[in-house]
Amino acid sequence: EVQLVESGGGLAQPGVSLRLSCAASGFAFSSYSMNWVRQAPGKGLEWVSSIGGGGSSKYYADSVKGRFTISRDNAKNSLYLQMNSLRGEDTAVYYCARSIDYWGQGTLVTVSS
C-alpha cells in the first residue's frame, strides 16, 4: 500500500525558514517523480515543485523560485522541501504527491507574526 506522510509544518514568522519532509513507503520510491502541491485555506490546489526520480531534475513554481528547494533521499525513501524567506502567502496545507496519483494527508504551514 502506497503511503505518504508529511511532517514539519507549523507556525512560522515571516522571513524564517521551515523544512518539510515526506516519508514514502509501499512503492519503488526512486522510480517516481515526486511533487509538492499546496492549498491555501479555502482555495484551490497550487503546484509548488517537482523532482525527478534520480533527483537531478527539479522544477519550481514562479511563486517559490529562489526561496524553496526540493530534494530527495532515495536511500531513506524521503522527499523534502526547504522553505526560506517565508511569506504570509505561503500559508497553506502542503501535500506530498507521487507524480499525480497518490497524495499524503498534508501538513499545515502558517506564516504569521
Added chain:
Amino acid sequence: QAGLTQPPSVSKGLGQTATLTCTGNSNNVGNQGAAWLQQHQGHPPKLLSYRNNNRPSGISERLSASRSGNTASLTITGLQPEDEADYYCSAWDSSLSAWVFGGGTKLTVL
C-alpha cells in the same frame, strides 16, 4: 504560471449526469491530456483519471474522462450524494516545465 480553466460550480440532481470541463492549451491538456482529482472537504485530493480516461483501480465506472483538442471533460453518470465534492483537473505543461491546475469545480448534487 497560467492555470487551466474550469467552471467554478455545477449543480445537478440525484441520478442525473454531470459533465465537468477543463480548458488548457496545446502545451498541456492538448499535449498529454489531463488528470482529474476529487477532493472532499477536509481530505486530500484523490486521483480519478489520468491521461484522459485511464481510471485507477477502485474508481467507479460511473466516471469517464475524455479530451477534445485542448479541452478535457469528466462525465459522472447516476449522480450520488457522495459525488458532491470539488473536482480539479491538472496537466504537465511542457512549455512551462510545470504542473498546472484548474481552479476547481464545486459539484453540488441536489
